[in-house]
Amino acid sequence: DIQMTQSPSSLSASVGDRVTITCQASQDISNYLNWYQQKPGKAPKLLIYDASNLETGVPSRFSGSGSGTDFTFTISSLQPEDIATYYCQQYDNFMYTFGQGTKLEIK
Amino acid sequence: QVQLQESGPGLVKPSETLSLTCAVSGYSISSGYYWGWIRQPPGKGLEWIGSIYHSGSTYYNPSLKSRVTISVDTSKNQFSLKLSSVTAADTAVYYCARHDPQNGSFDYWGQGTLVTVSS
Numbered sequence: 001d002i003q004m005t006q007s008p009s010s011l012s013a014s015v016g017d018r019v020t021i022t023c024q025a026s027q028d029i030s031n032y033l034n035w036y037q038q039k040p041g042k043a044p045k046l047l048i049y050d051a052s053n054l055e056t057g058v059p060s061r062f063s064g065s066g067s068g069t070d071f072t073f074t075i076s077s078l079q080p081e082d083i084a085t086y087y088c089q090q091y092d093n094f095m096y097t098f099g100q101g102t103k104l105e106i107k
Numbered sequence: 108q109v110q111l112q113e114s115g116p117g118l119v120k121p122s123e124t125l126s127l128t129c130a131v132s133g134y135s136i137s138s139g140y141y142w143g144w145i146r147q148p149p150g151k152g153l154e155w156i157g158s159i160y161h162s163g164s165t166y167y168n169p170s171l172k173s174r175v176t177i178s179v180d181t182s183k184n185q186f187s188l189k190l191s192s193v194t195a196a197d198t199a200v201y202y203c204a205r206h207d208p209q210n211g212s213f214d215y216w217g218q219g220t221l222v223t224v225s226s
Contacts, residue, residue, distance in 0.1 A: 001169070034212040043202055043216035044153065050210045087153055091211020094166040096143075096155040 002026050002092050006099030012107045019075040021102045023088035028068050032091040035064055035073045038101075039084045047086075048073065080106060109134040111203050111217035119197075119224050125190040129203030129217055130183075137161045137181045141208050144177065144188045146199040147219075154199075158206065159186055193224045 003026040013019050023033065031051040036044035046055045048064035051071055061076045075082055083106055088099040115127035129142070136142060143158035157167035159177045167175050171190070179186040190197060200221050204213040 032211055034210065036213075043204075043219050044213070045216075046212055046214050049207075049212040049214075055212075055214070089153075089211070089213075094158075095168070096158075096206075096211055098153040098155070101152050 001095065002029060002090055002097055004088055004090055004097050004099040006088050006102060008102060009100060010103045010105070012105045013078050014107045015078055015080060017078045019078050019082075019104065021073045021086055021088075023066075023071045023073070023099050025069045025071075025090055029090045029092050031067045033064075033066065033071045034089045034091070035062075036087045036089060037082075037084045038087065044087060078104075078106075109205060109215040111205065111215060113201060113203050113217045113220040115220060115222070117221060117223060119193055119222060120226050121194055121224055122192055125188070125193050125197060125201075125222055125224075127188045127201055127203075127220065127222070128185055129187070130185045131205075132184070134205070134215075135181075136179060136184050136186065140205050142179065142186045143204050143206050143213065145202045145204060145213070146197075147202070148196075148199045156188065156190075156201075160208075195224050198222065198224045 005024045033051045035048040038044040052064045085101045085103045110132045112130045119125045141158045144156040159165045174191045176189040200219040202219045203217045205215040206213040
């Protein structure tokens with residue numbers, strides 16, 4: 001099975017900061033990598049699909065990049081409403097695996 | 108707008124079978140996409156359980172495969188999860204979701220339902 005290593009596990013940043021989260025796959029997954037935002041008590045929300053495509057309605061300050069085994073998720077200018085836990089998720093051969101999550105807090 | 112709603116018992120006894128149903132509105136299951144179940148133990152991360160196509164084709168997480176059955180009822184536009192021989196480790200919020208088999212993204216989710224395994 002493909003393992004996903006997401007880092008950091010937690011992150012504290014100030015409003016307006018650029019925030020970066022990384023996700024590494026244990027083997028090549030091409031661009032089959034998606035990113036989600038989960039706020040407390042809520043279901044996850046799809047932000048980025050196919051590593052770099054912004055889901056409809058998602059603010060442009062969110063972006064994703066990468067392919068193969070190394071992927072990056074970026075918030076260009078952190079807003080108070082971005083406080084949440086973020087997960088990467090890979091797809092390979094009818095198997096779906098999520099990263100461990102990154103809890104983002106305001107400094 | 109696509110909406111999903113989970114329903115089922117919130118408390119299940121150890122060794123019994125957990126049963127949940129996901130009602131879909133705003134989209135016909137028969138029109139395509141896959142339909143899946145994901146769970147999240149309290150304070151922990153997300154785990155994919157399994158998925159089904161409207162034809163009935165299923166695929167499951169190998170770690171749960173021996174205990175999981177997912178079925179679909181297109182006439183009611185809903186799909187269901189059964190997880191047998193539950194233990195306390197199966198206590199979690201269970202989500203149903205729609206997903207795109209091309210890129211594996213889960214684009215619409217239910218609100219989730221907490222299932223506690225306890226005697």
